[in-house]
Amino acid sequence: MSNFAFNNPAFQQQDPRNVASYPGSPQGTYAPPPAPGAAGSASFQHAGMDAAANAQLEGMYTSPSAGALETDRMTVEDTVWKTAGLFGILLVTAVAGWVWTASSFMNTGQANMLPWIVGALGGFVLAMVITFTSRKKVRPALIWAYAAFEGLFVGGISAFFEIVWPGVVVQATLATLAVVGVTLALFASGKVRASGKMTKIVMIAMVGYLVFQLLNLVLMWTGVLDPELTFGLYSAKVAGIPLGVIIGILVVFMAAYSLVMDFDQIQQGVRNGAPRKYGWLGAFGIMVTVVWLYVEILRILAILRGND
Numbered sequence: 001m002s003n004f005a006f007n008n009p010a011f012q013q014q015d016p017r018n019v020a021s022y023p024g025s026p027q028g029t030y031a032p033p034p035a036p037g038a039a040g041s042a043s044f045q046h047a048g049m050d051a052a053a054n055a056q057l058e059g060m061y062t063s064p065s066a067g068a069l070e071t072d073r074m075t076v077e078d079t080v081w082k083t084a085g086l087f088g089i090l091l092v093t094a095v096a097g098w099v100w101t102a103s104s105f106m107n108t109g110q111a112n113m114l115p116w117i118v119g120a121l122g123g124f125v126l127a128m129v130i131t132f133t134s135r136k137k138v139r140p141a142l143i144w145a146y147a148a149f150e151g152l153f154v155g156g157i158s159a160f161f162e163i164v165w166p167g168v169v170v171q172a173t174l175a176t177l178a179v180v181g182v183t184l185a186l187f188a189s190g191k192v193r194a195s196g197k198m199t200k201i202v203m204i205a206m207v208g209y210l211v212f213q214l215l216n217l218v219l220m221w222t223g224v225l226d227p228e229l230t231f232g233l234y235s236a237k238v239a240g241i242p243l244g245v246i247i248g249i250l251v252v253f254m255a256a257y258s259l260v261m262d263f264d265q266i267q268q269g270v271r272n273g274a275p276r277k278y279g280w281l282g283a284f285g286i287m288v289t290v291v292w293l294y295v296e297i298l299r300i301l302a303i304l305r306g307n308d
Contacts, residue, residue, distance in 0.1 A: 074274040074282075079266050083283035089144060090151035090287065093119075097155025102163070111160045119153025130284060138277045143284045150291050161298055165305045172298040179252065179293060183259045194257075194264040202257050209251060231303060248300035255293040262286050 097115035104112035126146040130139070162169045186192040212233070219225045220232040229235035234244025266282040 072276050074266075074269045074276050074279045076266065076270055078276060079270075079279040079282045082279050083286050086143065086147040086283050086287050089147040090154065090291075093148045093151030094155035094158070097152040098159040099155075101156045101159035105159075105163055111163055113156065113160065115152050115156030116160060117156075119149045119151070119156055122149035123153055127288065130281075134281055138280055140277070140280050143280050146284065147287060150287065154291060154294065157295065158298070161302055165302050168298065168301050168305060171301050172294060175297045175301075176290065176294045179256055179297075180259065180290060183256045184263070187260055187263045192260055194261045198257065199261060202254055202261075205250075205254055206258075209247070209254070212247070231299065234299065234303060242303045244303040245300055248296055248303070251296045252293065252300075255289055255296060258289045258292075259286070262289055 097119060100115045101111050101113070104110065123146055126142055126149060130142050130146060133139070158169045158172075161172075183192070216232040216234065225232050231244055234242065234247070236243045238246065262282065262285040265285065266279075269278050269282065
């Protein structure tokens with residue numbers, strides 16, 4: 001690639017005498033001695049060199065800064081594009097899951113839960129593989145596959161909830177976008193940051209919540225809980241308020257803080273000059289958190305709506 005500075009007119013003009021005296025030139029190899037007034041010629045050459053140097057500096061300052069492709073380093077912009085691409089895949093497969101579930105309901109009167117189940121199991125397995133193997137090697141193909149399975153899960157469960165509680169999907173989507181937008185704005189303004197103490201508290205709360213979910217599933221599958229409790233322990237009431245609403249609000253705060261942790265990890269990766277491939281992990285973390293947030297809000301709204 002030619003240097004920008006060589007486009008300067010000082011490099012486009014050639015003195016015929018220099019061409020004639022250049023070694024190997026067909027016109028000869030003899031260079032005549034400098035004529036009187038050579039000092040002025042040297043000054044002219046020096047001025048030309050200064051002009052070329054100034055042109056080169058100007059080109060360096062006006063040229064766009066090196067991006068992730070040139071530096072092979074993680075950047076915020078590159079991570080944003082990766083995140084957008086993953087959510088694009090999720091939306092495509094979500095439409096497929098929605099159509100699959102809704103069409104079976106229209107034909108048989110019963111919603112097909114297969115997209116929901118396949119997406120949930122496939123997404124869980126891939127999430128575990130990505131999480132525990134990413135320290136050795138980042139595999140974007142697995143992250144793409146995870147986005148596809150998560151889309152199938154989101155589309156299936158959204159269609160099922162929409163059939164039972166019409167309008168709940170739009171409400172959950174708007175609420176999710178609102179939480180993500182507010183969290184991002186607070187983080188960008190510097191008013192919210194991840195701290196070591198708070199991170200430990202949230203991680204412990206996440207483990208406790210996971211145990212609660214597993215216990216609830218076991219009690220529902222074994223028939224210990226009343227079948228009228230649609231969401232199991234979530235539907236139980238405490239002081240007239242469904243337990244799922246109380247827990248759900250706390251979980252929404254946990255998911256919002258998880259987003260702060262995701263943003264903070266991306267920021268640290270950019271600041272430390274992490275390789276560009278780690279942008280996929282940042283995008284993966286954001287997708288996991290946003291899907292979790294959406295499902296929790298969807299369940300809260302469904303519990304509030306009841307079985308009407």
